[in-house]
Amino acid sequence: ATPTALMVASGRGAELGIFVKGHRALETVRAVDTIVLDKTGTLTEGRMRVAGVACVPDTDPAALLRRAGAVERASEHAIARAVVEHATQELGELPEVEGFTALPGLGARGTVEGADVVVGRPELLPDELAGRVAEWEGAGRTVVAVTVDGAAAGVIALADPVPDSSRAAVDGLRARGLRPVLLTGDSPAAAATVAAAVGIDAVDVHARALPDDKVALVQRLRGEGRTVAMVGDGVNDAAALAAADLGIAVGAGADVALEAADLVLVRDDLRALVTAIDLARATLGTIR
Ligand code: ADP
Ligand code: MG
Numbered sequence: 001a002t003p004t005a006l007m008v009a010s011g012r013g014a015e016l017g018i019f020v021k022g023h024r025a026l027e028t029v030r031a032v033d034t035i036v037l038d039k040t041g042t043l044t045e046g047r048m049r050v051a052g053v054a055c056v057p058d059t060d061p062a063a064l065l066r067r068a069g070a071v072e073r074a075s076e077h078a079i080a081r082a083v084v085e086h087a088t089q090e091l092g093e094l095p096e097v098e099g100f101t102a103l104p105g106l107g108a109r110g111t112v113e114g115a116d117v118v119v120g121r122p123e124l125l126p127d128e129l130a131g132r133v134a135e136w137e138g139a140g141r142t143v144v145a146v147t148v149d150g151a152a153a154g155v156i157a158l159a160d161p162v163p164d165s166s167r168a169a170v171d172g173l174r175a176r177g178l179r180p181v182l183l184t185g186d187s188p189a190a191a192a193t194v195a196a197a198v199g200i201d202a203v204d205v206h207a208r209a210l211p212d213d214k215v216a217l218v219q220r221l222r223g224e225g226r227t228v229a230m231v232g233d234g235v236n237d238a239a240a241l242a243a244a245d246l247g248i249a250v251g252a253g254a255d256v257a258l259e260a261a262d263l264v265l266v267r268d269d270l271r272a273l274v275t276a277i278d279l280a281r282a283t284l285g286t287i288r
């Protein structure tokens with residue numbers, strides 16, 4: 001949805017880049033008690049950078065990067081942007097991709113130079129690269145696998161800084177009596193690193209979640225009687241945003257995420273979420 005299709009809750013909200021789709025959404029903001037937060041692009045900057053590349057023996061690192069970059073050029077994921085930027089810097093022009101397919105929550109796939117190339121979750125990889133994956137994931141990196149014609153070619157590690165504003169936002173949510181939950185498609189190790197950085201309890205961290213798992217967690221929490229807001233930015237979050245009592249899209253999110261959301265935080269700063277809650281409470285009065 002374009003910002004013009006959204007109703008502005010108040011002049012103050014608009015100034016702060018907070019857009020609410022209608023009065024009912026504003027009431028839900030006030031009622032929410034649980035905030036499920038996506039990791040990549042929501043708690044993290046989402047401006048990833050490549051921190052390492054490793055190949056299986058006999059694979060040329062430049063060929064790996066060229067093919068991965070070509071596929072990722074067609075994807076809108078934060079991982080994809082980082083891989084393309086790095087590949088372009090190292091290699092210049094990248095080849096064309098044919099038959100691109102986005103695999104939400106899993107990766108991206110396409111044909112490059114006649115080969116079937118997949119960039120995605122490291123579970124796709126055989127044991128030879130498991131050591132590298134474990135080492136990088138242990139250091140809190142996001143690690144993606146590259147396969148060529150079904151065979152493992154290598155792994156790419158990505159760093160994704162957690163801004164201080166995310167820590168401040170999580171503190172602010174807690175101070176208002178809300179429970180923060182982290183939900184990500186990334187590995188348990190990468191999830192734990194970010195959870196520790198922002199102060200989310202280990203019991204409230206859910207990793208390796210596919211888009212359907214994200215929906216299932218939201219539904220489970222609602223089934224427990226909670227009023228759930230889901231905050232996300234990606235294609236992989238859209239269904240969970242729709243399943244939540246309140247869907248919140250952040251930053252320059254994917255179009256489907258913006259469409260599924262009841263509330264949009266235009267700026268990439270989660271503290272706006274705390275402000276939105278304060279605005280809703282002030283506008284409508286505190287419940288009970
Ligand atoms: P998050 O929930 O943290 O936003 P996603 O659900 O978008 O993460 O992605 C989960 C995992 O799927 C990523 O950590 C990565 O391994 C893989 N993945 C998703 N999209 C891509 C892509 N375009 N390129 C490479 N890997 C991807
Ligand atoms: Mg995301």
